Amino acid sequence: xSIEVRGLNKKFGDFVALDDVNxxxxxxxxxxxxxxxGGGKSTLLRIIAGLEKGDSGTVNIEGVDATNLPAxxxxxxxVFQHYAVFKHMTVAKNVAFxxxxxxxxxxxxxxRVDELLKLVHLSQFSHRLPxxxxxxxxxxxxxxxxxxxxxxVLLLDxxxxxxxxxxxxxxxxxxxxxxxxxxxxxxxxxxDQEEALEVADEIVVVNEGRVEQVGTPDQLYDEPANDFVMSxxxxxxxxxxxxxxxxxIELDTQPRLAGGVEGTVSRxxxxxxxVRLTVLTVDGDEVSVVVxxxxxxxxxxxxxxxxxxxxxDGATLIPRMAVAG
Amino acid sequence: xxxxxxxxxxxxxxxxxxxxxxxxxxxPTTYILRFIATAYLFFLVAWPVxxxxxxxxxxxxxxxxxxxxxxxxxxALELSAYVAVFSVVINTIFGVGISMLLVRQxxxxxxxxxxLLDIPLSVSPIVVGLALVLVYSGRNGWFGxxxxxxxxxxIFSTPGIIMATTFVALPLMIRELVPVLEEIGIExxxxxxxxxxxxxxRFWRITLPSIKWGIxxxxxxxxxxxxxxxxxxxxxxxxxxxxxxxxxxxxxEKYLNFDPQGAYATAFLLAMVSVACIVVVAIIRPxxxx
Numbered sequence: 001x002s003i004e005v006r007g008l009n010k011k012f013g014d015f016v017a018l019d020d021v022n023x024x025x026x027x028x029x030x031x032x033x034x035x036x037x038g039g040g041k042s043t044l045l046r047i048i049a050g051l052e053k054g055d056s057g058t059v060n061i062e063g064v065d066a067t068n069l070p071a072x073x074x075x076x077x078x079v080f081q082h083y084a085v086f087k088h089m090t091v092a093k094n095v096a097f098x099x100x101x102x103x104x105x106x107x108x109x110x111x112r113v114d115e116l117l118k119l120v121h122l123s124q125f126s127h128r129l130p131x132x133x134x135x136x137x138x139x140x141x142x143x144x145x146x147x148x149x150x151x152x153v154l155l156l157d158x159x160x161x162x163x164x165x166x167x168x169x170x171x172x173x174x175x176x177x178x179x180x181x182x183x184x185x186x187x188x189x190x191x192d193q194e195e196a197l198e199v200a201d202e203i204v205v206v207n208e209g210r211v212e213q214v215g216t217p218d219q220l221y222d223e224p225a226n227d228f229v230m231s232x233x234x235x236x237x238x239x240x241x242x243x244x245x246x247x248x249i250e251l252d253t254q255p256r257l258a259g260g261v262e263g264t265v266s267r268x269x270x271x272x273x274x275v276r277l278t279v280l281t282v283d284g285d286e287v288s289v290v291v292x293x294x295x296x297x298x299x300x301x302x303x304x305x306x307x308x309x310x311x312x313d314g315a316t317l318i319p320r321m322a323v324a325g
Numbered sequence: 326x327x328x329x330x331x332x333x334x335x336x337x338x339x340x341x342x343x344x345x346x347x348x349x350x351x352x353p354t355t356y357i358l359r360f361i362a363t364a365y366l367f368f369l370v371a372w373p374v375x376x377x378x379x380x381x382x383x384x385x386x387x388x389x390x391x392x393x394x395x396x397x398x399x400x401a402l403e404l405s406a407y408v409a410v411f412s413v414v415i416n417t418i419f420g421v422g423i424s425m426l427l428v429r430q431x432x433x434x435x436x437x438x439x440x441l442l443d444i445p446l447s448v449s450p451i452v453v454g455l456a457l458v459l460v461y462s463g464r465n466g467w468f469g470x471x472x473x474x475x476x477x478x479x480i481f482s483t484p485g486i487i488m489a490t491t492f493v494a495l496p497l498m499i500r501e502l503v504p505v506l507e508e509i510g511i512e513x514x515x516x517x518x519x520x521x522x523x524x525x526x527r528f529w530r531i532t533l534p535s536i537k538w539g540i541x542x543x544x545x546x547x548x549x550x551x552x553x554x555x556x557x558x559x560x561x562x563x564x565x566x567x568x569x570x571x572x573x574x575x576x577x578e579k580y581l582n583f584d585p586q587g588a589y590a591t592a593f594l595l596a597m598v599s600v601a602c603i604v605v606v607a608i609i610r611p612x613x614x615x
Contacts, residue, residue, distance in 0.1 A: 051515050057452045078519035084512035088534045097530075142516075149520055211346035 002027040002153055002185040003048060008057030010043055010209075017043040018054070019209040025153075025187055025202075030179045032200035033189045035231070040209040041189045042157055048187070049155050062152045077184075081158040083138040085130035091141050092117065092126040098149035116144040119178070131238030136167040143175075147182065156188035160195070172199055193233050197221065205229050222316055230318055237288040238320050239281075239309055241301040246276070248315030252308045253299050260308035263287065268296075268303050274282045279307060336407035374596065379454060380585070381593040397567050397590065398575055405572035405595075408483070408558075409551035412490040416547050417540065420498030425532075427499070428506040444496045453492050454560025481563035486571065489557035494550040498543035538610055545606055549599035560568040 003025040010018040015038045025031050033041040046052040048059055050071030058067045066074050086094050092113050099109045117123045120140040122133075129136055137161060146154060159175070160168040176199050179186055190196050196203050197217045205212040205228075213225040224230035228241050237246045240261055249317065252260065263281035270276075275296040277289045287309060291301075301307070311317055357399050381388055392398050426432075427439060445453065462480045463473035472479060479485045513535065517527045533540075555573040562569040566607055570578070579587035 049519055051519070071515070072521045073521055075521075078516065080512050080516060084516040086513055086517070086531060087509075088472075088537075097517065097522075101517075101521045101526060143603060145516075145520065324542065 003026065003187070004058075004060040004064055005044070005048065006058045006060070008044070008047065008059070009055045010040075010052070011055055012046065016209050018047070021057070021206075021209070021211055023204055023214065025185065025204075025210055027185050028183050028187045030188070030199060030202040032196035032203045033187060033199075033206055034193060034196040034203050035191065035206035035212075037191055039130050039207045041191075041206040044206065045187060045189050048153075049076050050074045051078070075149065075152050077149065077151035078156040079139070079142050079146050079154070079156040079159050080162045082140045082162045083130075083135070083141060083162075085138050087130055090127050090129060091122060091133070094130065094141055095145045095148050097145060102149065112148060116148055119147075119181075120144045132165075135163050136171055139163065139171065140174075142228045143178075147184070151184065154184050154186045156186065158189050158191070162188075168195075175199060178197070197233070205232065207232070224316065224318060227318065227320065228314070234286070236284060239287050239311060240283070240285075241320055242311065242317040243320050244311055244315050244317050247290040248312045249287070250261050250310050250312045251277075251289055251291055251295075251299070252310075253301075253305065255308045257308070257310045260310045261285075261287075262308055264302055265307060267302060268301065270296075274307070275301075277301070278307060281309070299302065344543065363519050377589055377592050377596065380589040383586070388586045389594070392587060392590045392594070397570070401570045401572050401575045402591075402594065404483070404486070404570070405447075405552055407485050408490050408571065409548055411487045411580070412494055412551040413544055413547045415487075415491050416494055416498045417431055417544060420495075420502060420543060420547075421536075424499050424502035424506055428503055429511065442496050442499055445493050450489075450493050450554065450556030450558075451560060454489055454557035457489055457492070457557070457561050461485065461488075480487075480561050481569060483569065485561040486558050486569060489561045490551045490554045493554050493557050494547045497546040497550055498540070501543035501546065502536055502539045505536050509535045541610070545599075545602045548602055552595055552598055 001024040003021045005021055005025075008018050008021040010016075019040075020299065021040075021044060033044060035041045043052060047054045047258070050066065050069060050073075054067075058065060060066060061074060061076065071078075086097065089097070091313060095113045095116055096109050099112060104112075107159070113126070114123070115157065117126055120143060122137060122141055122144065125137065125141075130141065133141065143156075143159075155245070156175075160171050163171065172195055175188075188199075197220075200217060202214065202216055203220050204214050207228055209292050213220060213229045215223075220229060221233055226234065227236070228238050230243055235246055236243050237249070238244075239249060240259075250257070255262065259280050261283065263279040263285075266280045266286075267278040268275060273293050275291050275293055277291065277296075279287045279289055281287060299305075299307075356521055423438075423442070427435065458466065458480055461469040461472065463469045466480065469479060477484075479488065509532075513531050514527045517531045522530065553573060554571075555577070558571055559574060559577075562571065562574065564570050564574050564578075572591055576588050576591045576595070579585075579591065
């Protein structure tokens with residue numbers, strides 16, 4: 001394990017940012033810290049980097065106890081949401097900063113900076129100032145700067161959060177490919193479940209200062225540990241005593257299947273090929289169901305129709321919690 | 326004025342051009358507002374100051390020559406320069422420190438400190454002078470006799486003049502730096518820290534270059550204020566000819582002694598130093614700094 005966090009607590013005044021957090025981050029993988037805003041994931045990342053100090057608990061990086069180590073001695077690369085470029089230095093100088101601090105020989109620095117700028121496709125901009133770059137270019141520069149010092153772990157705090165949707169998508173794919181080339185242990189914070197599911201090898205779901213679940217994207221999606229994880233990774237509805245995805249409900253106009261729950265269609269919205277239904281069951285539940293347009297037509301569904309609902313075979317079901325997420 | 330200077334001399338970079346707001350359509354109101362602003366500045370600043378210049382050169386350069394050939398006046402000008410340089414150095418070092426403290430740290434009494442820093446601007450310099458006399462006077466001051474006993478005289482001597490000047494010019498550097506520090510934030514320094522830079526390296530390589538122009542402006546304002554200080558200095562200096570008489574005191578002295586020509590000439594020299602500072606900074610500063 002590359003990063004081991006044990007029993008970490010952090011309060012800001014009365015607000016509990018982290019509540020007894022234990023996480024192990026595997027070496028060489030791309031791990032996402034996923035969760036809603038204010039859930040504590042950025043705080044966790046900043047404590048790992050040493051930019052913030054936990055109230056109690058330990059942080060271990062590559063077998064070294066880093067709990068009381070200042071940030072400059074942890075050898076971590078950190079990438080900020082708003083890039084944190086050195087505005088008064090050229091792109092090349094920005095990337096060279098860490099190496100100059102480490103007093104590496106001049107020609108070695110020059111060589112390494114060239115190499116990194118090539119890696120992030122910024123070679124032709126090496127003499128520009130950051131103010132002459134676009135947001136996406138600045139973030140790539142910041143990434144090159146963090147990689148220059150060959151950090152043992154690379155930490156990215158909502159790295160694409162300030163970029164527009166298109167650039168965001170490009171950089172996301174690019175980060176995945178970069179990681180496949182460079183293989184440095186990488187942790188990135190995001191509140192975007194699609195980003196995490198698409199890019200990460202492993203996802204740590206953080207909510208209200210606690211780790212809800214750790215697993216691969218498939219594990220999280222197929223076997224969510226609780227209602228929160230399930231609802232955070234996609235749409236969720238409740239049928240009988242369980243939570244499940246709206247497209248995992250089978251619908252029939254006759255009580256043909258055992259255990260079917262009777263209800264009335266109260267609302268019908270068609271979006272392209274799919275039809276979203278709201279069904280009021282006899283138990284008093286309001287259930288969302290998604291069916292295909294063809295399916296809906298073959299049953300002759302309309303508002304007021306009586307239907308029977310059952311969970312589909314192989315659907316992800318989890319017992320419904322008292323307080324739904 | 327600084328802005329017009331810049332545009333006349335250097336062409337704006339392409340990036341700048343894009344950021345400039347679109348040209349506003351000119352209406353009669355625009356011209357009326359312009360006229361009022363210009364007239365206001367003319368009657369309040371430009372005309373009186375230009376009269377000082379024209380009076381100085383009534384007889385060509387003779388008044389300036391006369392001034393510079395008077396050893397007492399030369400000593401006074403030197404003393405003013407000496408005091409101003411000291412005040413600038415002290416206020417720069419403490420200004421940077423206090424500004425960083427105010428922006429970066431949370432501590433009890435921060436608001437009080439912030440309010441105290443404005444006192445030199447809000448209190449009359451005469452009061453500042455009297456306050457310093459109360460504390461440091463060699464005969465009956467609160468702290469002065471002790472210093473006097475070990476042979477250190479503050480009031481009626483150069484240290485007193487430096488203290489009074491520094492006090493009066495204290496907030497200028499801080500008020501210049503605080504907004505700059507707030508704007509740059511601490512992320513750049515945190516990035517530098519994660520790249521291995523220690524506190525000293527972060528200060529010299531990141532913070533200082535980022536606030537460079539704020540410091541330059543602070544220095545110019547402090548220098549101009551220090552050279553022009555009169556009230557506080559008059560109280561603490563004792564106005565000893567050839568020893569503790571500064572240039573501003575010379576202006577008053579000459580004016581009261583029916584030598585308006587000499588007074589104008591000295592005033593002109595003082596004003597020129599300040600104007601020169603502002604012009605030099607306006608020329609050398611990069612365009613993307615406001």
